[in-house]
Amino acid sequence: MEDKKPFVSVIIPCRNEKEFIRDCLESIIAQDYPKDNLEFLVVDGMSEDGTRDIIRQFSCRHPFIKLIDNPRRITPCAFNTGIKNASGEVIIRMDAHAVYKEDYISKCVKYLFEYRADNVGGVLVTRQREDSFIGRAIARALSNSFGVGNSIFRTGAEKPVWVDTVFGGCYKKEIFDKVGLFNEDLIFSQDIDFNQRLKRAGGRILLHPDIKSYYYARSRFMDFCRYNFKNGVWITYPLKFVKTFPFSLRHIIPLIFASSLIILAALSPFFVFFFWLFICISGFYFVINIFFSAKIAMNESDFRYLFIMPVVFFSLHFLYGLGSIWGIIKLPGRQRG
Numbered sequence: 001m002e003d004k005k006p007f008v009s010v011i012i013p014c015r016n017e018k019e020f021i022r023d024c025l026e027s028i029i030a031q032d033y034p035k036d037n038l039e040f041l042v043v044d045g046m047s048e049d050g051t052r053d054i055i056r057q058f059s060c061r062h063p064f065i066k067l068i069d070n071p072r073r074i075t076p077c078a079f080n081t082g083i084k085n086a087s088g089e090v091i092i093r094m095d096a097h098a099v100y101k102e103d104y105i106s107k108c109v110k111y112l113f114e115y116r117a118d119n120v121g122g123v124l125v126t127r128q129r130e131d132s133f134i135g136r137a138i139a140r141a142l143s144n145s146f147g148v149g150n151s152i153f154r155t156g157a158e159k160p161v162w163v164d165t166v167f168g169g170c171y172k173k174e175i176f177d178k179v180g181l182f183n184e185d186l187i188f189s190q191d192i193d194f195n196q197r198l199k200r201a202g203g204r205i206l207l208h209p210d211i212k213s214y215y216y217a218r219s220r221f222m223d224f225c226r227y228n229f230k231n232g233v234w235i236t237y238p239l240k241f242v243k244t245f246p247f248s249l250r251h252i253i254p255l256i257f258a259s260s261l262i263i264l265a266a267l268s269p270f271f272v273f274f275f276w277l278f279i280c281i282s283g284f285y286f287v288i289n290i291f292f293s294a295k296i297a298m299n300e301s302d303f304r305y306l307f308i309m310p311v312v313f314f315s316l317h318f319l320y321g322l323g324s325i326w327g328i329i330k331l332p333g334r335q336r337g
Contacts, residue, residue, distance in 0.1 A: 122211020232323020
């Protein structure tokens with residue numbers, strides 16, 4: 001391993017990512033892994049915003065960057081196309097919305113072999129796209145355990161830990177022969193499904209805090225709200241196409257929370273018991289919400305967070321849950337990817 005580094009194929013799916021693809025590619029060019037042992041396969045879903053021109057510019061200057069078409073345009077097809085075209089012994093998934101620390105690839109490969117893991121990833125540091133107060137508040141919510149639950153790759157870890165999923169992922173290519181490719185019926189949540197299959201096959205997924213990437217979250221409040229609702233909708237999508245339960249407890253809690261508030265609010269005018277139950281549940285939630293908001297305000301030495309964070313946290317949780325409710329309602333009419 002020290003004498004000869006394995007050849008690595010990095011797969012980056014994208015579609016209409018003009019705003020982010022340049023920074024992403026700049027960060028991968030800066031990687032300290034030997035370029036003779038690297039190829040970057042940018043699998044583009046027929047972008048129409050100039051993304052392809054940017055990729056071609058990079059490809060002309062750096063032959064190890066290759067543009068591959070994804071005519072079906074959906075993410076699992078991009079991953080599978082990349083895997084089928086990959087020459088590497090090791091496959092790494094990257095996201096066009098992120099930038100990567102210069103030792104990202106080196107450490108992924110190192111820990112993949114050192115820990116004998118089947119999938120390795122690291123900590124995703126969330127940053128705001130725009131330097132605004134609401135943007136900073138959204139970034140804090142997406143990095144907080146109250147905001148995203150036990151999603152360790154978002155909240156961070158002090159030491160290596162075995163987990164159920166990671167951001168991106170680094171695999172030996174042979175694992176896809178054992179587990180199969182990504183499920184192309186799943187427009188979203190295909191990574192959750194794959195990692196579940198990987199673990200059922202006896203595989204292990206490692207999160208190592210030395211591995212870092214940086215993700216730029218939406219900084220405008222309405223964009224953030226729409227994104228949360230959409231995420232809630234799509235987390236239910238696999239229910240129609242896979243036999244096993246496709247998500248973990250942290251994905252279900254917002255659904256339970258939103259459902260409870262809606263049902264209890266509807267029943268409260270008719271039954272005193274449900275009125276007080278609604279008051280108790282919502283009151284308990286907001287006490288916890290304000291507690292975590294106050295911690296952020298103190299850590300940031302800015303007490304404006306005490307007023308904005310409760311709104312951001314509630315929007316994150318309730319709209320995600322509302323999206324999941326809508327996703328379940330629409331489930332019978334869902335079409336395959």
